[in-house]
Amino acid sequence: MSTHQRYLIAGNWKMNGVLSEAREFIRALAENPAPEHVEVALMPPFTLLHPLADKLSTRGVRLGAQNVYYEPKGAFTGSISPLMLRDAGCRYVILGHSERRDIMGEKNDTIRHKLDAAWNSGLEPILCIGEHLDDRKSGNTNAVLTEQLSVLEGSDAEKMLTIAYEPVWAIGTGVTPTTDEVRDTHTFIHQKLTDIGKDHRVLYGGSVNAANAAELLGLPGVDGALVGGASLQAESFSQIIQAAASCANN
Numbered sequence: 001m002s003t004h005q006r007y008l009i010a011g012n013w014k015m016n017g018v019l020s021e022a023r024e025f026i027r028a029l030a031e032n033p034a035p036e037h038v039e040v041a042l043m044p045p046f047t048l049l050h051p052l053a054d055k056l057s058t059r060g061v062r063l064g065a066q067n068v069y070y071e072p073k074g075a076f077t078g079s080i081s082p083l084m085l086r087d088a089g090c091r092y093v094i095l096g097h098s099e100r101r102d103i104m105g106e107k108n109d110t111i112r113h114k115l116d117a118a119w120n121s122g123l124e125p126i127l128c129i130g131e132h133l134d135d136r137k138s139g140n141t142n143a144v145l146t147e148q149l150s151v152l153e154g155s156d157a158e159k160m161l162t163i164a165y166e167p168v169w170a171i172g173t174g175v176t177p178t179t180d181e182v183r184d185t186h187t188f189i190h191q192k193l194t195d196i197g198k199d200h201r202v203l204y205g206g207s208v209n210a211a212n213a214a215e216l217l218g219l220p221g222v223d224g225a226l227v228g229g230a231s232l233q234a235e236s237f238s239q240i241i242q243a244a245a246s247c248a249n250n
């Protein structure tokens with residue numbers, strides 16, 4: 001039995017947003033308060049965590065970071081530790097995003113260190129997994145996901161975990177998988193996590209927007225969304241939250 005709420009809608013701002021924009025976003029978001037049964041979280045850049053923490057928590061929005069380093073402190077120039085994220089009010093941290101895997105070269109062993117460090121500090125990781133287009137076309141999706149999920153081997157089954165299934169070819173492209181592909185892939189991921197006895201949920205990510213959110217969130221096995229581009233505007237982000245609320249009520 002999952003201890004998570006039915007839906008999590010998480011906004012990944014990536015490397016976007018300065019303080020004035022964030023303040024305006026929160027003001028506009030507050031016009032549509034988060035409905036019951038939908039958990040809302042925002043992952044702004046590190047520089048906005050402290051200034052936004054109180055404003056978000058009074059509006060019932062949880063805070064997360066987009067990355068973390070695995071050491072608690074020390075001579076690691078340019079890095080941010082899990083303790084610092086907790087101190088800034090974070091509950092979540094995104095790990096293994098395809099942009100970090102592909103652009104910054106992050107591999108499973110680094111991601112595993114980060115997972116453990118996040119758990120040990122009381123953060124809940126949102127672990128991103130997903131295949132490239134050539135993997136999908138050649139029928140290798142499940143093999144790729146299995147390899148990415150192997151970072152969880154031997155980890156404490158009790159630790160809270162959210163997976164974000166994000167096909168790399170759907171990120172920022174406006175293209176989404178078919179509903180059959182999303183349903184089948186989420187079923188596969190849920191089964192893998194259930195096999196290792198992990199309390200978990202599985203978000204979908206990749207070109208989620210106000211127009212397609214209800215259809216995607218209504219699919220069995222989709223427990224929420226990790227939203228990039230459409231989370232930068234309060235209006236589209238609110239519409240996605242409302243779509244989750246109507247799915248939760250059905």
Ligand code: PGA
Nearest residue numbers: 171172206207227228229
């Ligand atoms: P997108 O990004 O919604 O802009 O496709 C999703 C993500 O990378 O998390």
